[in-house]
Amino acid sequence: MSHQSKHKTAHVQPLTMVHVKVRHATAGDVAEIADLVVRLKRLNNEFDPLFSVVDDAKERAVKYISGTVGSPRALLLVATKGEKIIGFLRAEMRERLFYDPHMEGHITEMYVLPEFRRRLMGQDILEQGFSELVKMGAEIIVGDLPSRNEIGVHFYTKRGFRRLIETFAHMPQ
Amino acid sequence: MSTAAPELDDKRRAVPVLGQASIEAKACAQEAQITEASRSTVVPRSGPKDELSRKALLYSKFYGGKVGTAPKVPVRSLQDFGIWYTPGVAAVSLAVQANPELSFEYTGRWNTVAVVSDGSRVLGLGNIGPEGSLPVMEGKALIYNYLGGVNAFALPVRIKDEEHLISVAKALEPSLGGINLEDIESPKCFEVLDRLRAEMSIPVWHDDQQGTAGVSLAGLFNALELTGRRLRDSRIVLFGSGAANIATARLLIEAGADPKKMLVVDRKGILHPEREDIDQLSLKNKWKYELALKTNGDRVQGFLTDALKGADALIAAAGVGPNLIKKEEIAQMNKHSIVFLMANPVPEMMPADAIAGGAEVVATGRSDFPNQVNNSLLFPAIFRGALDVRARTITDTMVIAAAKELASHAKDKGLTSEHILPTMVEWEVYPQVAATVGDMAVREGHARKKLSRDEILHTSMDMIEHARKTMDVLRKSGVILEPPE
Numbered sequence: 150m151s152h153q154s155k156h157k158t159a160h161v162q163p164l165t166m167v168h169v170k171v172r173h174a175t176a177g178d179v180a181e182i183a184d185l186v187v188r189l190k191r192l193n194n195e196f197d198p199l200f201s202v203v204d205d206a207k208e209r210a211v212k213y214i215s216g217t218v219g220s221p222r223a224l225l226l227v228a229t230k231g232e233k234i235i236g237f238l239r240a241e242m243r244e245r246l247f248y249d250p251h252m253e254g255h256i257t258e259m260y261v262l263p264e265f266r267r268r269l270m271g272q273d274i275l276e277q278g279f280s281e282l283v284k285m286g287a288e289i290i291v292g293d294l295p296s297r298n299e300i301g302v303h304f305y306t307k308r309g310f311r312r313l314i315e316t317f318a319h320m321p322q
Numbered sequence: 323m324s325t326a327a328p329e330l331d332d333k334r335r336a337v338p339v340l341g342q343a344s345i346e347a348k349a350c351a352q353e354a355q356i357t358e359a360s361r362s363t364v365v366p367r368s369g370p371k372d373e374l375s376r377k378a379l380l381y382s383k384f385y386g387g388k389v390g391t392a393p394k395v396p397v398r399s400l401q402d403f404g405i406w407y408t409p410g411v412a413a414v415s416l417a418v419q420a421n422p423e424l425s426f427e428y429t430g431r432w433n434t435v436a437v438v439s440d441g442s443r444v445l446g447l448g449n450i451g452p453e454g455s456l457p458v459m460e461g462k463a464l465i466y467n468y469l470g471g472v473n474a475f476a477l478p479v480r481i482k483d484e485e486h487l488i489s490v491a492k493a494l495e496p497s498l499g500g501i502n503l504e505d506i507e508s509p510k511c512f513e514v515l516d517r518l519r520a521e522m523s524i525p526v527w528h529d530d531q532q533g534t535a536g537v538s539l540a541g542l543f544n545a546l547e548l549t550g551r552r553l554r555d556s557r558i559v560l561f562g563s564g565a566a567n568i569a570t571a572r573l574l575i576e577a578g579a580d581p582k583k584m585l586v587v588d589r590k591g592i593l594h595p596e597r598e599d600i601d602q603l604s605l606k607n608k609w610k611y612e613l614a615l616k617t618n619g620d621r622v623q624g625f626l627t628d629a630l631k632g633a634d635a636l637i638a639a640a641g642v643g644p645n646l647i648k649k650e651e652i653a654q655m656n657k658h659s660i661v662f663l664m665a666n667p668v669p670e671m672m673p674a675d676a677i678a679g680g681a682e683v684v685a686t687g688r689s690d691f692p693n694q695v696n697n698s699l700l701f702p703a704i705f706r707g708a709l710d711v712r713a714r715t716i717t718d719t720m721v722i723a724a725a726k727e728l729a730s731h732a733k734d735k736g737l738t739s740e741h742i743l744p745t746m747v748e749w750e751v752y753p754q755v756a757a758t759v760g761d762m763a764v765r766e767g768h769a770r771k772k773l774s775r776d777e778i779l780h781t782s783m784d785m786i787e788h789a790r791k792t793m794d795v796l797r798k799s800g801v802i803l804e805p806p807e
Binding site: 188191192195262263264 | 595596598600601602604605606611615
């Protein structure tokens, strides 16, 4: 899914209404975010068996997220309700070697706990992520999703994203 | 019709005939061995199961089916077919064509219910297919007829796909006054029921959900009163998350229970919004998912043992016992606790163990223990009332009103820990429940025919009495033969 930053039109939902804050993650958030990463990967598995989650996913998620916190080329936002992290967005800046727009803000993971969905939390995180990535130099924003995640597809398309690239998979014999 | 094979004809003569009649109540209160308990097998009141199985096979072959059709009108001579059929019938058809609502007045549609199943989850037999389910659906139709005066017939369909099932059920609407969905696997049954209730203009009922939920609610009303509790303040644990308990949870909330004080426990533990499989539930079982978000305000985690600490009531529809619940777990509930054990033929724990654990009121799905939670107390009466006012739907409010009426009937006869619900032989409860349901349909604006409660009561009573009298007359006249030994 892709969205060119100049077309950004959506506004940020007033977070105070639902007492949710979106902020940059810190090292102290790693364990909680890692839990959400594992939940997201398990959710992906619901859409396709090729996303079967490995047994040590939690340990891998901790390493993965630890490597993101504080990275100048990555973005890690968390949505919190009180002290609790209820959602996150992870993105990284990538160079598009042969294409214009040249700099891409690539959302690799985004997740909100189910009980907080349908309350525009995902939109809040996405919009803040969007502006942060633009500040980091992104000229286009893209996001990854399992092809069969219709809810996710709807989420992005409703916010002006469109399909950009298809990934095909085939298991070797 | 040929008369050349009288023996065969005699065996297969049909039962249901409708009309106005009145008979002695006692003659009707036959000791029917029908025990339609929640999503469960039919349980013998007495005698070994093998003997019932032998008789069921023998009788089924002897009678060649349990229900059939029979005339409602006199055929005084062949000339009468000029009225009942062509050319006279054309005038009726044209009138109905001009106003399709007249099909509820000029035809038998108003009292006709199809018992529809895909055979995917039959009684505890599992997925035995539409043909396999046919004997069960015929049995259901017979109960509808005998206890509710409803002209019901079995209609298993060879359909696996949810959308196709919905489409076929909707296509049947012009012929029916209502649809009883039966023995459809979960969670398919939720989607099918919700969609059909929303999209059809006749009542659609899924007894495994609404029937069980309604009777459970009736029992719970009285059990709460008996133990000095209020529904909205009570901590209620639902053990098992199949069709019956999900529907019960939804109905309890509609009736005023506080969802935050309810805990639903399935094989993976207590439902809560952050359970590991919550994303999976959101995709595969949105009804259970909604309960996971709505219930368990304290975010209790763990299993049944943890859920029961400090609980007032337990409604178990979790699977065949008797060792699924321990008396030590019941002992962790509040004093004078309420325990409903719905699995058949063997409840999740034996009632004596629940009492030993401290339960004051124990109900089961079985007729050989006190307080049988029996769907048959409700569904014939609910449909009787709905059909008598030509209702467009059966709402949760109507089911709750029916549950209150059922509870009230038991209360009038004196509440004890062993008497919180009427039994099936108390036939007078059926017209009362029917009248309450019909009256609620009128009040809520879902009735095509606006009758007063008294009018519905009399109509329902006549219909139910007539069904019983018909059986009596057909048996005494030998039209329905006594079964072979």
